[in-house]
Amino acid sequence: MTKHFNVSRRGFLKLGGTTAAIAGAVGGSRLHAMEQKLGGEDFSPVTGKPRQAVPYTCMVCNIEDGGIAYVEDGRVVKLEGNPDHPGNRGKLCAKGNSGFQHVYDPDRIMTPLMRAGARGEGKWKRISYDEATSILATKLREVIQRSEKAGDPAIRNEIVFKWGRNRTGGAVHRFMHAMGSNAMVNHTNICESSKKVGLEPSWGPDIESVDYTNTKYVLNFGSNVMETAYFHNPNAQRLVDGMVANKAKLVTFDPRLSNTAGRSDEWFAPFPGTDGAIALAMAQVIMTEKLYDDAFIRNWTNVTPERLIAHLAPYTPEFAEKESGIAARDIRRIAREFATTKPAATFSYRGPCKHVYGSYQEAAIHMLNVITGNVEKRGGYCLPRGMGWPQPEPKPPAGKVPSVLAAPPLYPLASHAVSTHMPYMIMKGDAKVSVYMHYYDNPAYAYPSSHVWIDLLKNEKLLPFVVSFSCYMSETTELADLIIPDVTYLERHDPESMPSDLRPWLGIRQPVIKPLGNTQEFRETLIQVAHKIDSDGTLGVKKYFAFKNSEEWMRAHFDNIPGLKEDGGYDYLKKNGVWPKYGKVDPETAKIVDKNGNEVQPEFGLYLKELSATDMAGAEVKPDGTIVKNGKTIGCQVNGRNHVGFGTPSARIELYKESYKKYGFNPLPVYKRLPSRDKKADELVLTTYKVNVHTQSRTASLKYLAELYHKNPAWMNPKTAAAKGIADGDLIRVTSPLGYLVTKVHVTEGIHPDVVAVSTACGHSAYGRLAQLKHRDKDAEWALGGDPDITHNVWWDDKGVHPNPIVRLAVDPIGGSQGWYDTVVTVSKAQPGDKYGDVKVSVEQSMKDYEETLRYAYTGDIHRANHKEVDVDWDHLPKPQAGAGH
Amino acid sequence: MTECPTLTQFDAGEECGAQAGLFALLGRCLEAEIDERLLTALRGELREPLAEAGVDSACLDGDIDRVLGDAAVEFAALFVVPGAASPYASTFQTGALFQEPADRVARWYADNGFAFRNAHSGEFPDHVGTMLAFVGKLYEVEATALAESRVEAAREVRERRGRFVVEELGSWAPGWCRVAAAVAEHPFYRQVLALTERVLWEELSNLVSARRLRELSAANARGPARMPLNPDYRKASGL
Missing domain, CATH: 3.40.50.740 (Rossmann fold)
Known part of the structure; x- marks a missing residue:
């Protein structure tokens, strides 16, 4: 090569190439890639001095991740995840990282x-x-x-x-x-209220925690786990862990190609509001083909397999295909895969439940986990864990x-x-x-x-x-x-706990400044x-x-909790942010490990915990096995053992809900065809969605996030657009019975042909200058305030159009959820005189929607017409009264 | 004006005292709402000198409660409510409340024996009104020094005041006054802001070279900078 290294180029390449190829045999050096620190400390890039690290609990959205705020000269300069937090394990999402901008926003209200x-x-x-x-x-x-x-x-x-x-x-x-x-x-x-009302009467408070990390199969109904959804950051981490490290399969049903749908092994786009039909058909396949967990259903639910088989008979895959548009052969195949792959779980959040009759849809999806015996299993569909x-x-x-x-x-x-x-x-x-x-x-x-x-x-x-x-x-x-x-949330006190991990935790929100x-x-x-x-x-x-002040109020919450009290109560949380400390997050596996490097396992099978002799003292075991003490259910007896069971009157999973029947609703999960399913051929269903860098309404003023996402063209399928003579980027008019809005269209195959989808978070008429892009309207206002970011760095001139004014009021008569995805609209090219952002709606028409949706309530005529199959004395339903049943 | 070499020590002291009063008044008008005491002064002994300076306080005549109420609403709209002309150096220079400019200004105050204490929530040391009041305080110290024939002390405080005006106000405050005056609806605030701008330019022109003054003028003329938009720039996500 050179006079100092007398080797031919060919020989050099051979020597080097061969050595590289057999690097393993040659042996390693003492040098390794530097391990990335998980956080917990930070330094001023100017002075090199360590910054003050103050733990807190995030609140940009509702996931309540643990964070560390770095404070320099009394000012929050950076946020990152708390590495000791079992939920988010040292990571924050884009929203969480940007949250400190709330504190210093020039458009913040600073005085009464x-x-x-x-x-x-x-x-x-x-x-x-x-x-x-x-x-x-x-x-x-x-x-x-x-x-x-x-x-x-x-x-x-x-x-x-x-x-x-x-x-x-x-x-x-x-x-x-x-x-x-x-x-x-x-x-x-x-x-998510109808999700909760679909689940809670069945198994007790709150929604499922899926053990994504250890699962082998996830059936995702309309949830955007990797971008938003409940426990977005913790769940996204664990889902990726499960898919990559555990080779789990992810199947998603969603009318829109979300980033979760796009990263799934299989994506199906059903007609909106038909998830329940698909889930019931899958249950029908599982039951009729005897792929169910017989012992679990008999021991731990209030129904028998025979009753379920009879109930599910009409819900064939062919029926579901007709309703949803998803091929019966796929429904059958996925049902078999789900039932035979262990462990497996479903997840759904605000997709299926945000329809009229959303509670039935959620109950149908929940049932898939129950009949396959995946409840409270490692890698399965688990009860939420929180701390009070x-x-x-x-x-x-x-x-x-x-x-x-x-x-x-x-x-x-x-x-x-x-x-x-x-x-x-x-x-x-x-x-x-x-x-x-x-x-x-x-x-x-x-x-x-x-x-x-x-x-x-x-x-x-x-x-x-x-x-x-x-x-x-x-x-x-x-x-x-x-x-x-x-x-803002970085300046206040609150106690916190969320079921974002299978290991329960208690946290604190405290002023970091x-x-x-x-x-x-x-x-x-x-x-x-x-x-x-x-x-x-x-x-x-x-x-x-x-209370003298907030701190004294916090001490009254925290200083007497057994375990925490011994660790220091409020002072412990102030210093650490979260309790208990289960172990360290392993930087390579992201698992929480003990001092020996072994993963700290969550507890599974909570319902199987046995009641102690003290618990049983004075308790009565009813003929159906329910254990009652002082008039309250404390557990149930199964195979001679006294278990704590589930949080229901029978301590079993109540797939059959007496509470539903009392008001004329079907006690078992059913599918009810929605009016939107009978729309005219040229009409579309309007759906809305959240994006990964925004909450629904509170983040358009954050500069980092506004730059990432600030406009929201309506998604429309190419076939649909072509049939209407609409091209990508066109100005369109979206009309519902309430009125219309004028927006732009984004033509993409990532949307069901019968759906038009518009994201939230855009189109503000208030919430500060950035959210409104006021400066673009008027030069004087642009310069007003003198924020150099607004003056020089806002390169976009489109704030989007907010869809909610044309969304009709329509609620689930069971769970009360708004049917966000039940509004039928027409879409046409904008008309002469239409301007981008125009919104015209009628209050009078909305009042009529209110009257219409009351007809679905348990006293309404549509309710009765839609529930002819329910064996109840229709003339003697309970009288309406405030607070009844709540 | 203050650097005029022909002035006697007495005259200079008197002028410093007047400047102290002027900056104190401007600072007071921008720092807080007009109260009854200030209104009485504006309608009384200050009416004539203000009129000469271009501020016609006749716009403050009439029923006291109504006048004070209208002025308070205008004050809030101009300087307090979101969307207003944020009167803070931090906002103007960094796009965020309470940043390094606030620290710098607070250090100036401390080094000169003053501490910032807010009267309302949401007030910071780098409020333009507080900064003007600080200039007034330095003029007052200088005037006292001159009255006591402490020439070196007067020179020292004069130098500090000059640095503060140039370094902390010079590059933005006159321009901010212009913008705020342009959107003010109440004639009193429009005129006071315009007067403040003129006073600041006068002060600056006595402190810096013509070249530096042109640089400051350019910095204060800052306007919206439009970036060319590419209509083809789109992503599948809809961005």
């Missing part, structure tokens, strides 16, 4: 504001937290005193509290119960009178409420409101027929006083009378308001808020 002009006019006066809490206290005290004077506790329900995301660990309930009001309205029916925390004493009792808003009488099975109905009920005079408070909530953007909420929020007769605790000027908050801004600019966390606001309402203690409110 009092409305000065007409509601929604945008005129405000700055006031102090002290003034703001005094104003709110006065309004609340007026209602309480009026209730006292009239001797009518129902008046207390005129104090209404609505939230979108309530992770306060019981603070809101404490406050409202101290007011004597039960009028608390969550957001769950626009989320005690509420500080004294605890206020619930209000004396049920609230029709919190527990609508026509939906007795909807144990997670029916929040979509609230504006309609108030407009129709079903409930009176004096003080309306909302927290982490944006229904004027996030709800179906969102224009109805705007109409309500503007109505000063129906809502005389509206208070927002938001630190962002959202579409809802801009319609408030008083804003008492909370801090002091509340910015002396802003005040919501918890402190509650303490102040309670003290001002009841300064002398005579109203019985103040005693429930005898």
Whole structure:
């Protein structure tokens, strides 16, 4: 080669090449690729000094991952996953990494504001937290005193509290119960409520935790696990572990080619709302071909295989093919694969359940796991594991009178409420409101027929006083009378636990920096308001808020939990962020290992735990094996052993739900054909979806995320588009019975030909300049504020179009879920004069939808017509009453 | 004005005192809402000198509650509510609240014997009103030093004030005043902002060379920079 290395080029290549090829035989050097640290420490790139690491719990979305915030000079400069957290194992998603931008957002509300002009006019006066809490206290005290004077506790329900995301660990309930009001309205029916109501009567609280890591087969119905969905980050990690390391097969049913569908071994695009038909047909195959777990069904459910076989007889794969469009031969094949591959599990989240009759669909999917005996198995379909925390004493009792808003009488099975109905009920005079408070909530953007909420929020007769605790000027908050801004999640305290791993954990959200600019966390606001309402203690409110500050409140939660108490209670969590510490996350396998390197195994078969002699003392074993003590089921006897069983009245999995039957619903999982299935040939079903870098409504103001995703063209199949003369990028008009919107089209084969799909998170009319791209509308406003990112770095001029105004209200009469994917629309090329972003909708038409959806409720005529098979005394169904069945 | 070599020590001290008052007034007007006391002054002894400086306080005449209410709403819309002309150096320079500029300014305050204490939540040391008030304080110190014939101390504080104005306000505050004045709906704030811009340019022109002044002028003229958009840029995800 050279004068110093006298070898021919050919010889050199041979020597080097051969050595490389037999590297293993030659032996390794002492050098290895540097192992990537999992985190836990960070340094200033300027000074080299270590940054302060403060553990916290994320709250950009609802997964509540554990994080470490790095603080330099009192400022959050970086976030990363907490390597000791069993759920997310040291990793955060894009949303979690960007969350610190919430803290320093120039469009954050930093001081209480009092409305000065007409509601929604945008005129405000700055006031102090002290003034703001005094104003709110006065309004609340007026209602309480009026209730006292009239001797009518129902008046207390005129104090209404609505939230979108309530992770306060019981603070809101404490406050409202101290007011004597039960009028608390969550957001769950626009989320997964019918999934829960499909599952919970069957096996106890909350949804499944799939052991993806150890499974061999996952049947995914309409869930986008790798991008969004419940426990997105933890589940995505484990699903990839299972697919790569355990060679698990993933089969996805979804009308849209999500990134999960695209990474599946097989993707099927069924007609929206037909997942239940597919699941029932699979169950039919499994039962008739005797692929089921006979012992599990007989011992651990309240039905027999024979009964199920008879019930499932009509649901043949051919029937399902007709409904869903999925070939019967594929349904048959996948049913056999699912039943014979062990372990296996299904997962579904907001696909099947977000339809009218979504609870039936969820119950049908759940049943597949039960009949194949995959419940609570390693690699199977497991119960959720979470940890609770005690509420500080004294605890206020619930209000004396049920609230029709919190527990609508026509939906007795909807144990997670029916929040979509609230504006309609108030407009129709079903409930009176004096003080309306909302927290982490944006229904004027996030709800179906969102224009109805705007109409309500503007109505000063129906809502005389509206208070927002938001630190962002959202579409809802801009319609408030008083804003008492909370801090961001990185500046506040909350107890936390989520079933994001099969090893339960308890975490803390704590201020990683002091509340910015002396802003005040919501918890402190509650303490102040309670003290001002009841300064002398005579109203019985103040005693429930005898905390000096938030830290003292947290100590009352954490300092007496057995085990944690011995480890240091609140102080342990403050230092570590999560408890218990199961072990270390192995950097190569991502498994949690003990000091010997062995994986710390989760516990399986929770229902098989045996009751102790102490447990059994005074208990009675019923003829069906149910073990009852003090009037409550504590377990069940199977093969002579006393097990804790499942969280149901029989302690078994109740595939047959008596509670459903009581109101004329089918007690067993069934398929009900939806009106959308009978749409005309040229109509389409509108579906919406979340994307991997945004929550539904709260992240469009985060700069990192807005740059990644900010516009949302409607997905349409090429065949459908061609038939309508529509080309990729065209301006289109999407029309539902409520009105229309004008948007652009993205023509792709990744969507069912009968579906048009539009993502959420875009098209804001509020939520700060970035979310609205206000600067593009008007140069003066562009420069206003002088944010150089807005001025120089926003390269896009399209904020997207929000689909929710044209989505019709339609709820599942069982679980109460909004049928997000049941709106039938027409799509055409935009008409002359149409402009991108135009939205025109009718409140009157939405009111008709409300009347229509009530016809599906258990008292309605459509309900009766759709459930002729149910053997119930239709003339003597229970009378509607607030709180019944909830 | 302050560097004028022909001024006597007494005159210089008097002028420093006047500058102190002017910066204090401008800072007060931008830092917080007008209260009854300030309104009385604006309608009374300040009316004439303000009018000469281009601020016609007749727009503040009328029923006190209404005047104060209207001014408070305008103040919130201009400087407080999301979407307003954020009055913070951090926002203008970094796109985020409470960043390094706030630390730098706080250090300036501390080094000169002042501590920042917010009156309302959401206030930071790098508020343009607070920074103007700080300039006023330095003028006041200088005036006192001159009155006490502490010439070296006066020179030292004058140098510090000059550095602060150039380094912390020079590259953005006059331009910010122009933008804020352009969107102000209340004539009082429009005029006060315009006056503040003029005062700052006057101050700067006394402190830096003509070349540097042109650079600062360019920095303050910052406008929206449009990037060419490629309509063909699309991805399957819809981006």
